[in-house]
Amino acid sequence: MDRSLSIVVAAARNNGIGAASRLPWRLPAEMAYFVKITSEAPAGKMNALVMGRKSWESIPPKFRPLKNRLNVVISSNKDYDLGPNAGPTILASSLPDALACLSLSPSTPSPDETPPTFPTLHRTFIIGGATIYTEALHTLTSSPLSGFTLDRILITRISEPAFDECDVFFPEFRPPERDQLTPADIVSSSELASEAAKADNASPFGVWRRVTHDELTHWAGFDVPKDTNEEKGVKYEFQMWERVSKSSPS
DSSP states (O other), rough: OOOEEEEEEEEEOEEEBTTBBBOSSSHHHHHHHHHHHHOOTTTEEEEEEEHHHHHHHHHOOGGOOOOOOOEEEEOOOTOOOOOOOOOOOOEEESHHHHHHHHTTOOOSSOOHHHHHOOOOOOOOOHOOOOOHHHHHHHHTTTBBTTTTTTEEEEEEEEEESTTTOOOEOOOOOHHHHHHTTOOOGGOOOHHHHHHHHSSOOOTTTTTTEEEEHHHHHHTSSSOOSOEEETTTTTEEEEEEEEEEEEOOOO
8 A cells, every 4th residue: 555645635826725615616527537536546456535524524415425435534523423325434533543544454455355344545645624634734744644644735726717715725835936836847856855955935844846747647547637727717737746855843
């Protein structure tokens, strides 16, 4: 199992990710990308999705749990009812508890035909909401939890419109001088690491490098649409950022 965690998020220019307890946009093609990138796994393996209770409840009941992926729901209420059709969904009391549960996944598929009690995991994605994103960025970029570290952010960056009505935000993980980074500005990990060593304005979540589109496609395992996409008057781009250096423990 890959112990390198990935965040998946769609965010406006101002890092807005929600408004009035709902997504401010409805983008079927962008949602299809989310489904595909979080579902792709080798034969005999499955990906895991870690989410907070509010994110779980934002999914229409008929689509819960998100199929072909192991759903892990975080709630401080140990008696929280996941619903009648939650299937093998895991209820965890905290992010550390969720990762401790996932660490029990076998490293290889069962050699016989009997379904294992716990699926063999490939990748693990953190899919929200804002509290879980923030906790992951604060804790998992400085030291591992149950062997897991946060090394990747898959962000759908929405450029237009501004969605100024957003009242929930994704943490800013980029230094100010890189918040408008374009593919032409992408630099190497070694250059960023050198820059980070002397920077006074680095993100509290470590230093992150935006990878090229080819690197994103290679990691995803399928052709990811390139450059700016437009859907229902909304312009957005699929990006992947990788962590270059650790954050300082708080």
